[in-house]
Amino acid sequence: MPINETIPKSESRELNLGSTSYSSYSQCLQGLDQFYGQAKRQILRYQSPTTGLFPAMSDDTVTASIRDSIYCAISIWSLYQAFIRRIDDSFGKACELGQSVVKCMRGILFSWMRHSNDKLEEFKANQSPKHALPSKVNLITSLQLENDPEIRHLQLDIVALYLLSLVQMIHSGLQIIYTMDEVHFVQNLVYYVERTYRTPDFGMWEQGSLLDSDTPEVHASSIGMAKSALESINGCNLFGEKGASWSVIHVDIDAHSRNRSTFETLLPRESFSKSTDAGLLLTISWPCFATHDPNLYGSTKTRIIDLLKTPYGQMELRENPLNCENIESSWPIFICFMIIDAIFKNDENQLNEYTTMLNEILKIDSNHNDYIIPKYYYVGFRTVPPENYDSERLNPNSSPRLANIECDTSSALHLMGQSVLLITQLLLGKYLEITELDPIRRYCCSYERNRKAGRFSVFQGKHYGTTAEIVVQVVLISESTQLKAMMATYGIQTQTPVEVEPVKIWSSSQLVKIYEYLGINKKLGLKGRPSRPIGSLGTSKLYRILGRTVLCYPLIFENSDFYLSNDMELLIDDIKNELNFVGKYWRMNGRPTVCIILREENLRDVKFKEMLDLLVQFKRGYLSSTGLKIKIGRLQNLISSASFEHLDFTAQFSEELEKLPELEPFKQAEHVENFGFELFENRNKVQHLNEPSDFNASHHENRSTWDIIEDLKNCHTMLGQSHFLGILMKREGLDYMLPNGTSIKQNIENILKNAGRLRYWKVLRYCTSLLKKLVDSISPSITSILVNHKQITIGTELKEIIINYPMTPSEIRNLIYSSNENVYDCVLQQEIIIYVGHLIATSRSFFDGIFKIRIGAGLIQAMKFYLTFTNESDDSNQTDLASLSPTRLRRILYKVLTDENLSPLYKRQIDGSLGRFPKNFSTKVREILQRTKVGISVGSYRLFSSSLITKMSSQDLNFIIEVENLILCIPSPEYRQILVELLMVVHVILKRNPELCFKTNQTVDLDKLVEKSLRHYRPDRDPHETILQFYLEDKKAISVFFARAVFDALLQQTQQECLVN
Structure with a gap:
C-alpha cells in the first residue's frame, strides 16, 4: 500500500503515515490503483445502485444518510481529481469515479426534489422542523423512512455542505446539473439556507439545546457552513463554463452578511447552550473555511482542543463531564480533520502530532490489509467496570478505551470516517494537492482567490480592513x-x-x-x-x-x-x-x-x-x-x-x-x-398642541356604544378621540362602521396621519398599538441579542415571556400584543428591542453583567426611574415614556445603561431593574453553596446546594438561570441589589476564612441576614423603618453591617456546636 511503502503491512502494525510519497510515474500509478481498490472495497461497494446514496454504516441496507453520502462523494471525487491530474490513461477508472460522484450528488438532489412543494416551499415561509428537507431517506428508493417522524431532519449544515460541494465539483469540470428545473431547485436551496443565522436546527449531531435535546437552537457550525455555501455559489453557473446567463445562481448579499456577523459573534461558542463542539472544526477549516480571521480561528480551535481532545480523537461536546450519564465517546475522524487542517495551514508540528495519533488508533482489515478508522472509542465493561465509572468521570481519559469495531455487534465500517481517511491518505502521499481538494480556493482570503469570469457579482471585493x-x-x-x-x-x-x-x-x-x-x-x-x-x-x-x-x-x-x-x-x-x-x-x-x-x-x-x-x-x-x-x-x-x-x-x-x-x-x-x-x-413655527397630556378612559368604559360614539363626536382632542376609538375597537372590531360612513380603522389611521404631522408621539404610539403594527427589522434585532449569549423577555412581571431562540415577525407580533395589557408598552417594547439590538452589536460592554435582558419588566422600569429622578423631559407635561420622541427615548436608554454618576439609591434601582450582576456572580454563588449544608433562600425561593453543585457547573445555563431567579423573584429593584451586595460580602468572608462554613440544617436565609444588618445599622430602630435609609448608603458603608451579620451567623452556629459537644 502507498500509505507505508517501506514496511509491508503483513509484517508491521505501525502505520507510518507521514513517510508515504511517490517518486515516479509508475509508483504514482501503482499507488492510485491501490487507492482505487481501497475505495471500491470500503466505499463504492455500499453505494445504492438505484439512488446512488450511501448508508452511514456499511451494514445498513435500509437507511441512506445524506451527510455521509456527501462525504463519500467528496472522497471519491478527490480520488477522481488525483487520477485526472496525474494519469494520462487510467483505463476508465477516473471516468467511473467521476460518474459515481455525479450519481450520488444527483441522487441527493432527486431525494430533495421529491419534497420541493410540501417541504422546501413551506420551509421558505416558515422555518419549522416539520418542513425540513430529509437528512435520511430509504437507501433503495430515496423515499421517507417508516420512522421518519422520529428523525430530527432539520440540519441546515447538510444542505449548505451540499451546495458548497456542488460548486467545488462543477468547478473541477463535472457536469452534475442537467436541466433548468434543477437550476431553479438549487436556487431555492439557497433560499433554504439564507436564514440559517436565525433558524434553530439540530446541527451535526442531531441534538438540540443542552437544556432540552428536542428543542433546536441556532448553531455556529450550521451558520458557518451556510456562510461558506452562499459565498461559493453566488455567481456560479450550474451548467459550467459554457452555461447561459439564466443558469447563474444569485445570493442575497445582506443574508450573507447577517450569517457572517452572527457566525463571528457566536464564535468560539457553538450555540447558546454549548460552549464548543467538534463540528466547529469542519466549519473554520476544511471543507468550509468559514473564517479567515486569525483571532477567531485560533480561539475556536484552541477551545476545541482544550476541551474535547483525547488520545482517541475528539469528543462530540463536553459541557459538564460530571453530569454525563455515560462517559463521552471519542471520535477518531477528527484526527483526520486535524491532519487536513495542518496540511492546509502548513503546520508541521500539528501534522506530526496527529499523524502519530492516527498511527496508534487505526485498525487493519485482515482480508485486504486496508486501514480502518473506528467510528468511536468508548469505555466498556472490558476496560472499566461500572463501579469505576465515577473515577473515569473525575479523571477523563485515565482508562483505556475500546474501538466500536472491536465489539462483536459493531464491526461495520463508518463510511464517513473511511471517506475522510481516504482524503487524508491522498494528501499525505502527495497524490492530491490542496488546490485540487479545494479548487475554488476557499482556504484563501477572498481577495487572493481567482476572479470568476462573467459579469455577475461575486463576493470577491478586497477586504481592506478599515x-x-x-x-x-x-x-x-x-x-x-x-x-x-x-x-x-x-x-x-x-x-x-x-x-x-x-x-x-x-x-x-x-x-x-x-x-x-x-x-x-x-x-x-x-x-x-x-x-x-x-x-x-x-x-x-x-x-x-x-x-x-x-x-x-x-x-x-x-x-x-x-x-x-x-x-x-x-x-x-x-x-x-x-x-x-x-x-x-x-x-x-x-x-x-x-x-x-x-x-x-x-x-x-x-x-x-x-x-x-x-x-x-x-x-x-x-x-x-x-x-x-x-x-x-x-x-x-x-x-x-x-x-x-x-x-x-x-x-x-x-x-x-x-x-x-x-x-x-x-x-x-x-x-x-x-x-x-x-x-x-418658518419651519420652526410648528403648531403647538393645546390639549391635556393624559386622558382617563376608565370613566367611559362602562357606557354604551352609542354613548361612546356621541362622546367621540363631541371630543376635540386627538388623544381623547384615539381613546374613544380604542374603546369602540375592543367592543366592535376595526371594521365597525360609524355614523359618518367610515370605519373605526379609517378613523384611527386618519388620527395617526395627523399625529405624525404634528409629532404627537403619545397619540402616534397609542394608534400604532391599536392597529397592532410591527416595527421593521425586529427579527434581526432579536437575533442579534440572542447570538450575544443573552436571553430576552417581553411583557410585564405579571406576564413575562422568555425568548431564547429567533422568531419570525408574525410570532413576535403575537407575543408582544398578547403579553402586554398596557397599550403603550406594546410599541415601546418594540422600539427598545430595536435600540438594544443595535447597541449590543456595536457596544456589547454596555450589557456586561446582564444575562436576561428584560424589556418590559427591566429596561422600561429602569427608564421610568431615570426619567423620574433626572428631569430628562424638556416639557413638564411629558412625564411618561410614551410622550417622548423616539430619539429622546433612545438617549434615555443609553444613559440607563452607561450613567455611573448616580446616587446609591438610584444606582440600585437602575441595576436592580436591569438585573445587572457583578462579574463572575454565578461562580461566586456556587462557591457559597459549596460552604453551606443545605443551601440559600430568599423568601420562598430556595437554592439547594446538594442538587445544584453535583449536577451543574457555575457556567451551566441552568445554574445561571437559577441564580438569577433567586434575585429576580424580589419585586423591589433596590432590595434585589442589596441581596447581591450581601452575597458578595458573604463570598469574600468565606474565601478569606476557609475554616468557616454554614453548618445549619436549614437554608441560609438572606432576608434574615439583611434584617440583622439593619439592626446593627440602627440598633434603636425597627428594621422595617430603617430600610429606606439603608438604601441611601453606599456599598462600602453597608458592607460593614453585612459583614457583622454574616460573622454573627457563622460564629453563633460554632458556639452552639461547642455547647452540644
Whole structure:
C-alpha cells in the first residue's frame, strides 16, 4: 500500500503515515490503483445502485444518510481529481469515479426534489422542523423512512455542505446539473439556507439545546457552513463554463452578511447552550473555511482542543463531564480533520502530532490489509467496570478505551470516517494537492482567490480592513425641483428623478417584487424568492433589469407604517448607521452607491438643520464621527465606478413584469403652490398642541356604544378621540362602521396621519398599538441579542415571556400584543428591542453583567426611574415614556445603561431593574453553596446546594438561570441589589476564612441576614423603618453591617456546636 511503502503491512502494525510519497510515474500509478481498490472495497461497494446514496454504516441496507453520502462523494471525487491530474490513461477508472460522484450528488438532489412543494416551499415561509428537507431517506428508493417522524431532519449544515460541494465539483469540470428545473431547485436551496443565522436546527449531531435535546437552537457550525455555501455559489453557473446567463445562481448579499456577523459573534461558542463542539472544526477549516480571521480561528480551535481532545480523537461536546450519564465517546475522524487542517495551514508540528495519533488508533482489515478508522472509542465493561465509572468521570481519559469495531455487534465500517481517511491518505502521499481538494480556493482570503469570469457579482471585493479605506458613493435625490432649488441655496447639489433618467429610482420593495421571479418553477411548485426585504448592501448596487438601469433607495426612506419614520433625528442617525454599515461590510467589486431621498416634509421639520449639517459632511467627503469616506455627485458621473448586478432571469418573464403596477419608478412631486423660502424660514413655527397630556378612559368604559360614539363626536382632542376609538375597537372590531360612513380603522389611521404631522408621539404610539403594527427589522434585532449569549423577555412581571431562540415577525407580533395589557408598552417594547439590538452589536460592554435582558419588566422600569429622578423631559407635561420622541427615548436608554454618576439609591434601582450582576456572580454563588449544608433562600425561593453543585457547573445555563431567579423573584429593584451586595460580602468572608462554613440544617436565609444588618445599622430602630435609609448608603458603608451579620451567623452556629459537644 502507498500509505507505508517501506514496511509491508503483513509484517508491521505501525502505520507510518507521514513517510508515504511517490517518486515516479509508475509508483504514482501503482499507488492510485491501490487507492482505487481501497475505495471500491470500503466505499463504492455500499453505494445504492438505484439512488446512488450511501448508508452511514456499511451494514445498513435500509437507511441512506445524506451527510455521509456527501462525504463519500467528496472522497471519491478527490480520488477522481488525483487520477485526472496525474494519469494520462487510467483505463476508465477516473471516468467511473467521476460518474459515481455525479450519481450520488444527483441522487441527493432527486431525494430533495421529491419534497420541493410540501417541504422546501413551506420551509421558505416558515422555518419549522416539520418542513425540513430529509437528512435520511430509504437507501433503495430515496423515499421517507417508516420512522421518519422520529428523525430530527432539520440540519441546515447538510444542505449548505451540499451546495458548497456542488460548486467545488462543477468547478473541477463535472457536469452534475442537467436541466433548468434543477437550476431553479438549487436556487431555492439557497433560499433554504439564507436564514440559517436565525433558524434553530439540530446541527451535526442531531441534538438540540443542552437544556432540552428536542428543542433546536441556532448553531455556529450550521451558520458557518451556510456562510461558506452562499459565498461559493453566488455567481456560479450550474451548467459550467459554457452555461447561459439564466443558469447563474444569485445570493442575497445582506443574508450573507447577517450569517457572517452572527457566525463571528457566536464564535468560539457553538450555540447558546454549548460552549464548543467538534463540528466547529469542519466549519473554520476544511471543507468550509468559514473564517479567515486569525483571532477567531485560533480561539475556536484552541477551545476545541482544550476541551474535547483525547488520545482517541475528539469528543462530540463536553459541557459538564460530571453530569454525563455515560462517559463521552471519542471520535477518531477528527484526527483526520486535524491532519487536513495542518496540511492546509502548513503546520508541521500539528501534522506530526496527529499523524502519530492516527498511527496508534487505526485498525487493519485482515482480508485486504486496508486501514480502518473506528467510528468511536468508548469505555466498556472490558476496560472499566461500572463501579469505576465515577473515577473515569473525575479523571477523563485515565482508562483505556475500546474501538466500536472491536465489539462483536459493531464491526461495520463508518463510511464517513473511511471517506475522510481516504482524503487524508491522498494528501499525505502527495497524490492530491490542496488546490485540487479545494479548487475554488476557499482556504484563501477572498481577495487572493481567482476572479470568476462573467459579469455577475461575486463576493470577491478586497477586504481592506478599515471602513476609512472604503469609499461610499452617495446620490442625493430631491423630491421636486423646488426642493432642489432650496437645497442649492445652501450649497447642496441634488438631482430630481427626471434628471437621473434613463436611470430609474425604485424602492427596495419594488426590487423584492422582481426577485420573487427568481427560482420560480410551476412544475415543482416553487414560488421563487420569498418576500424578504432587501437590506442595506443589496440597495447599494445598481441593477440591470429588462434593459433598464435601476437604483434603489434603502428601506429607511420608504414610508413606513410604523411611527419611527416621523422622527427626523432618528432618520439622521439611521442614515449615518446605514453608511457606516455599508462601508464596513461591503464585499463586492465596485463601489457601493447609496441613494438618499429628500422629501418636502423633511424640510418642514424643526430638526432639518441637523440634516443640513449631515449633508455638509457629505460635501466635505467624510463622516466626522467615523472617518468613512463619502463621494457625493451626479449619478451619471458615479455609474462607471459603481457595482452592478445583472438580473438576466427577468427576460423569461418580461411580458408579465412589464404589466406589474408595483414597478412604477419614484416620481417627481408636482409643483406645490406657495412653496418657497417662506416655508423654510418658518419651519420652526410648528403648531403647538393645546390639549391635556393624559386622558382617563376608565370613566367611559362602562357606557354604551352609542354613548361612546356621541362622546367621540363631541371630543376635540386627538388623544381623547384615539381613546374613544380604542374603546369602540375592543367592543366592535376595526371594521365597525360609524355614523359618518367610515370605519373605526379609517378613523384611527386618519388620527395617526395627523399625529405624525404634528409629532404627537403619545397619540402616534397609542394608534400604532391599536392597529397592532410591527416595527421593521425586529427579527434581526432579536437575533442579534440572542447570538450575544443573552436571553430576552417581553411583557410585564405579571406576564413575562422568555425568548431564547429567533422568531419570525408574525410570532413576535403575537407575543408582544398578547403579553402586554398596557397599550403603550406594546410599541415601546418594540422600539427598545430595536435600540438594544443595535447597541449590543456595536457596544456589547454596555450589557456586561446582564444575562436576561428584560424589556418590559427591566429596561422600561429602569427608564421610568431615570426619567423620574433626572428631569430628562424638556416639557413638564411629558412625564411618561410614551410622550417622548423616539430619539429622546433612545438617549434615555443609553444613559440607563452607561450613567455611573448616580446616587446609591438610584444606582440600585437602575441595576436592580436591569438585573445587572457583578462579574463572575454565578461562580461566586456556587462557591457559597459549596460552604453551606443545605443551601440559600430568599423568601420562598430556595437554592439547594446538594442538587445544584453535583449536577451543574457555575457556567451551566441552568445554574445561571437559577441564580438569577433567586434575585429576580424580589419585586423591589433596590432590595434585589442589596441581596447581591450581601452575597458578595458573604463570598469574600468565606474565601478569606476557609475554616468557616454554614453548618445549619436549614437554608441560609438572606432576608434574615439583611434584617440583622439593619439592626446593627440602627440598633434603636425597627428594621422595617430603617430600610429606606439603608438604601441611601453606599456599598462600602453597608458592607460593614453585612459583614457583622454574616460573622454573627457563622460564629453563633460554632458556639452552639461547642455547647452540644
